[in-house]
Amino acid sequence: MYVKLIYPSHDFYNKRVISENGGRRRRTLFPPVNIALLAALTPLKYRLEVVDENVEVDSINTEDLPDVVGISAMTGTAPRMYELADEYRMLGVKVILGGSHATAMPGEALKHADAVVIGEADEIWADILNDFEKGTYKRIYKQKNYSSLKGLPILRYDLFQEGSYYMPRTFQTSRGCPYNCSFCSVTSTFGRRYRHRPIEDVIREIKETPGPNLVAFTDDNIMADRRRAKELFKALKELKIIWASQASINSARDTELLRLAQESGCRALFIGIESISEETLKEANKSGVNRPKDYGKLIENFRRYGVRLLGSFVFGFDTEERDVFYKTVRFAVNSKLDLAQFSVLTPFPGTSIYDRFKEEGRLMDIGWEHFYQGEVCFYPMRMSPQELQRGQRYAWRKFYTTSNTLKRIIRYGKYTPIYWLVNYIFSQINLSDVPPLVNVVKKAWKMVDKTVRLRA
Numbered sequence: 001m002y003v004k005l006i007y008p009s010h011d012f013y014n015k016r017v018i019s020e021n022g023g024r025r026r027r028t029l030f031p032p033v034n035i036a037l038l039a040a041l042t043p044l045k046y047r048l049e050v051v052d053e054n055v056e057v058d059s060i061n062t063e064d065l066p067d068v069v070g071i072s073a074m075t076g077t078a079p080r081m082y083e084l085a086d087e088y089r090m091l092g093v094k095v096i097l098g099g100s101h102a103t104a105m106p107g108e109a110l111k112h113a114d115a116v117v118i119g120e121a122d123e124i125w126a127d128i129l130n131d132f133e134k135g136t137y138k139r140i141y142k143q144k145n146y147s148s149l150k151g152l153p154i155l156r157y158d159l160f161q162e163g164s165y166y167m168p169r170t171f172q173t174s175r176g177c178p179y180n181c182s183f184c185s186v187t188s189t190f191g192r193r194y195r196h197r198p199i200e201d202v203i204r205e206i207k208e209t210p211g212p213n214l215v216a217f218t219d220d221n222i223m224a225d226r227r228r229a230k231e232l233f234k235a236l237k238e239l240k241i242i243w244a245s246q247a248s249i250n251s252a253r254d255t256e257l258l259r260l261a262q263e264s265g266c267r268a269l270f271i272g273i274e275s276i277s278e279e280t281l282k283e284a285n286k287s288g289v290n291r292p293k294d295y296g297k298l299i300e301n302f303r304r305y306g307v308r309l310l311g312s313f314v315f316g317f318d319t320e321e322r323d324v325f326y327k328t329v330r331f332a333v334n335s336k337l338d339l340a341q342f343s344v345l346t347p348f349p350g351t352s353i354y355d356r357f358k359e360e361g362r363l364m365d366i367g368w369e370h371f372y373q374g375e376v377c378f379y380p381m382r383m384s385p386q387e388l389q390r391g392q393r394y395a396w397r398k399f400y401t402t403s404n405t406l407k408r409i410i411r412y413g414k415y416t417p418i419y420w421l422v423n424y425i426f427s428q429i430n431l432s433d434v435p436p437l438v439n440v441v442k443k444a445w446k447m448v449d450k451t452v453r454l455r456a
């Protein structure tokens, strides 16, 4: 049996892929861990192919069609998942759909699939393929329990396009999060029980996966269980890697944890600050995790232990007024976060905020491709959708102005040019109206040239 696994790309990015690279985007940040794991769980007797549409657009070869296609998508990529699924099914190929969107909307996904997997598939994937081979497959598959994460095979990155990823050594050491923020789909997809892989499995996987020294862990919250995190960091130390991951800001209360993280090679973390207002954090069900009055001290703690921070903020909660954009950027600039990300609140299916907005009739009647944290897809309480959208873009632009960027990066000494480039690329990826680098350089050169001429 010939099996193909596809990770669809968001239409938004796909358009950029096509316009920038004539149909092919050569490089992206991370390879998709979930597809690499499903590939590893696929029995060797099957012929297997993987396609990550972030780096190559899936092409259907009618001369050599797979027998089964598996597609995993989030909400923003669900329309592309359905498009691919419909095309393959028209050609007689069996289609299995999974991922966070299909988990939250199995009825909808079933209209485009022969089978839908709800939740995790680690422990049933081989059985599902066996059912398809025999022709005895079911319409819905659901594991009895969440995966134990013990004894998972080494990710099959050997099947992905070489040279397509800036961080090809990307792994996952844990799943789930003990918290339950109203806007986050982690809990509805992976549950509230924080589960982690045995440390020796993680170490073996890193050792056996070739690539640069730079490692990314896609855990939702790598420091959620501090005791386990400390054990993991002690074990990572011997590998002499440099790594980045995600954690909650309250992890910085434990300085021993930060010291061990630093010694193990932790150099950057994505932290969900979300809001600087206690009232908003209460609304987001995150006030037990984030306390605005402690932000300054905690950010400083991370910095003291050499951890660069990408702080993430979300706009659009009911408790927010129009001044939230200005206040948030002012905080982000003053706290000298290394990078910041400003998202629009997105009611992903499966989250409590989706259920509430749906009940209140506040969801816009638009396609899932708009649900990617960059576009407004609901009616906010205290501002118009346009004001929310404009405010979010204002925050991006303001944080990444030349003067604000300089304030942040000047402290990096000889590394300042590198950090400037990182700031520039990050803002450019997220704000398409930032002029291309070449234009910035040309403009700067013109200014220098003009000044020199005037002096002469």
Ligand code: SF4
Binding pocket: 177, 178, 179, 180, 181, 184, 185, 186, 187, 220, 221, 248, 272, 286, 289
């Ligand atoms: S702490 Fe982070 S990962 Fe956990 S539920 Fe909240 S937003 Fe999601």
